[in-house]
Amino acid sequence: MTIDNAPGAPLDAAALDQLFLTARTHNKWRDIPVSDDLLRQVAELSKWGPTSANASPARFVFVRSPEAKAKLGPLLSEGNRAKSLAAPATVIVAYDTEFPDKLPKLFPHVDARPWFAGNPALIEETGVRNSSLQGAYFILAARALGLDTGAMSGFDKAGVDAAFFPEGKVKSNFLINIGYGDPAGLFERLPRLDFDEYARID
């Protein structure tokens, strides 16, 4: 993206709009098919975002089929249920508590497994933080590929874990509806904090 002696250039205004400035959290979905292949492309794009020691602890379940939706539905908070069941897919963003087992593949130059062995608090902290990062990369990868999203944290986590990860090794973090959003279902855009309310330059 850059020539050797010039700093990087920004994306054009339309791309910044699509990623951040006019992108919205959607609640209603257009009747346009979203293929399994496109969902896979979103995940495969997002996986290149950085994680701690490249550990990539996030695990993703695309809830697509009537059977999977029937399992998920009762576990959603009431305000999230109808819009999720109507979405082309709901993605469970979770993390694998056994992610250190993949470090020999992901971080091959050092044996990083001892950093985590016998330290469930560090495994949880790393899993939660980095699967959250990976969920955010997923949201922006979806937008980059022309899709819309709606992220949610209102659901029965223990119930989702039991229903979708019965071996007890993977823990849900949050959910993301994905599809082509219908602007008719948008609420008014909510404000954000002013720079001085959330940041300072020391």
Add this chain to the structure above:
Amino acid sequence: MTIDNAPGAPLDAAALDQLFLTARTHNKWRDIPVSDDLLRQVAELSKWGPTSANASPARFVFVRSPEAKAKLGPLLSEGNRAKSLAAPATVIVAYDTEFPDKLPKLFPHVDARPWFAGNPALIEETGVRNSSLQGAYFILAARALGLDTGAMSGFDKAGVDAAFFPEGKVKSNFLINIGYGDPAGLFERLPRLDFDEYARID
């Protein structure tokens, strides 16, 4: 980005490269100035990413001045110290444990403060998850504006909190170096998991 009856279009290949596919975590920085205004633009772009109830709990400190770097340096793990002190800025991504106080501005249609009142565990969970999302948005906003980043979790959190948030209300989450990366400092790119190792379609 879309016309009324067509699904959204993907960004072009160069943009996908800049955001995800060829973007790298950097360890060495080119001697190109990064203005305070550009850092502010990154934050102001990233703030439009979604958070739970729009609560936007992340707080960002740009560690820029020699004095601020002198405070941060001893609190970094040894492997993170030299590259961070050489970066144009290191961003402390933190979260405000009093973020519910901003909900009347951010989520004005409902009084959401009672959802969090007296529930420090929910405040912490929401703060950690959403400030992680916001840190990921920041990384991708930086790339979208042509900058490079290097995220890190190896530092003395209690020490950073005491040095930069002495009132005890803001908690550090992770750090991001930012600037124009020098490819000469890159390691070989690390692999990622295959789709079937981290995802499934139910």
